[in-house]
Amino acid sequence: MLTQDSFKDLPWLTVSFNSPLSDVTYTKVGGPADVLSRPKNLSELTDLLRLARETHTPVTVLGNASNLVVRDGGIRGLVILTTSMTSVKFDGEGKVTAEAGCKLSDLTALAQKRSLTGFEFACGIPGSVGGAVFMNAGAYGCEIADIFHSATVVSPFGVVKKLYKAEMDFRYRHSVLQDENAILLDATFELAPGQAETIQAKMDDLMAQRRAKQPLEYPSCGSVFKRPKDADGNPIYVGPLIQKAGLQGHRIGGVEVSTKHAGFMVNVDHGTASDYEALIAYVIAQVYEQFGVTLEPEVKIIGSPATK
Numbered sequence: 001m002l003t004q005d006s007f008k009d010l011p012w013l014t015v016s017f018n019s020p021l022s023d024v025t026y027t028k029v030g031g032p033a034d035v036l037s038r039p040k041n042l043s044e045l046t047d048l049l050r051l052a053r054e055t056h057t058p059v060t061v062l063g064n065a066s067n068l069v070v071r072d073g074g075i076r077g078l079v080i081l082t083t084s085m086t087s088v089k090f091d092g093e094g095k096v097t098a099e100a101g102c103k104l105s106d107l108t109a110l111a112q113k114r115s116l117t118g119f120e121f122a123c124g125i126p127g128s129v130g131g132a133v134f135m136n137a138g139a140y141g142c143e144i145a146d147i148f149h150s151a152t153v154v155s156p157f158g159v160v161k162k163l164y165k166a167e168m169d170f171r172y173r174h175s176v177l178q179d180e181n182a183i184l185l186d187a188t189f190e191l192a193p194g195q196a197e198t199i200q201a202k203m204d205d206l207m208a209q210r211r212a213k214q215p216l217e218y219p220s221c222g223s224v225f226k227r228p229k230d231a232d233g234n235p236i237y238v239g240p241l242i243q244k245a246g247l248q249g250h251r252i253g254g255v256e257v258s259t260k261h262a263g264f265m266v267n268v269d270h271g272t273a274s275d276y277e278a279l280i281a282y283v284i285a286q287v288y289e290q291f292g293v294t295l296e297p298e299v300k301i302i303g304s305p306a307t308k
């Protein structure tokens with residue numbers, strides 16, 4: 001396992017030990033990471049992966065931590081937060097390459113300033129480029145796959161390779177990154193020329209829709225469940241289903257099914273990851289019992305349970 005000593009020859013790396021992940025997660029829950037580091041570039045990331053390999057330390061990579069429930073016992077080993085890897089390059093011909101930790105809100109604003117259209121849908125998704133590609137994040141009828149060109153990824157063994165769209169296995173809230181142990185370093189997106197004012201107006205409209213419908217005033221992880229399909233393959237909207245089941249406002253510990261948007265679970269009063277897990281299980285059971293529909297979490301539940 002990594003110890004303080006492991007880093008003595010690499011003093012430029014930012015590292016903390018026993019670091020509470022509730023400080024970085026959008027849900028404000030999660031126990032400590034044994035070791036937490038925020039590499040600033042590929043070279044630092046490669047050093048971290050090498051140290052982890054040499055010390056047989058497990059590695060978990062996180063972006064903006066907006067699609068996670070980290071369990072109360074925290075995460076063993078090394079947690080790498082990409083949030084300091086944020087450089088962005090436009091090629092002048094519609095392509096933009098952004099590092100894994102770049103926030104979608106920043107990237108979509110930069111694209112708007114250059115009159116490039118296609119990224120508007122993502123302006124209110126609070127994720128990073130890495131998390132968004134990993135999840136094939138989407139909103140308002142568009143998803144990352146629609147504008148994705150290619151990505152650079154690194155394996156836990158430090159092997160860097162390029163992946164193109166055809167290799168990404170993009171599906172609803174799925175990419176190949178969920179099946180391989182690869183870490184996304186950067187992604188290139190292909191945008192089209194547009195009008196800056198029209199792009200801004202669309203982003204303003206989508207943000208207004210979010211503010212009106214989503215409980216952005218509370219910690220949450222966004223929509224907790226994936227959208228299931230009915231027997232004819234049509235999507236079933238989860239929020240109205242949970243509402244119909246009478247579960248809106250149902251609370252376990254400090255976590256509640258949002259009264260504003262039933263697809264969200266909000267941390268209203270010092271909730272824990274156990275509260276989230278119990279509420280998720282309760283909603284799944286109730287919706288199945290009442291409608292025969294099986295809900296599957298979209299949110300990633302990771303880490304170790306609390307030790308008593």
Ligand SMILES: Cc1cc2nc3c(=O)[nH]c(=O)nc-3n(C[C@H](O)[C@H](O)[C@H](O)COP(=O)(O)OP(=O)(O)OC[C@H]3O[C@@H](n4cnc5c(N)ncnc54)[C@H](O)[C@@H]3O)c2cc1C
Pocket residue numbers: 026060061062063064065066067068082100124125126127128129130131132133134135136137138139177182183184185214216220221222223300
């Ligand atoms: C208020 C709110 C609204 C939201 N609205 C939407 C929405 O409209 N549409 C939508 O799709 N989602 C939405 N989300 C969920 C979330 O923002 C997205 O899934 C986002 O893409 C996650 O990015 P992240 O950087 O936060 O990922 P994280 O939560 O940090 O990580 C998610 C997963 O990605 C993996 N990952 C992260 N970075 C990398 C990397 N560099 N390489 C490999 N794996 C990586 C992690 O290991 C983890 O398994 C919302 C969340 C909130 C809180």
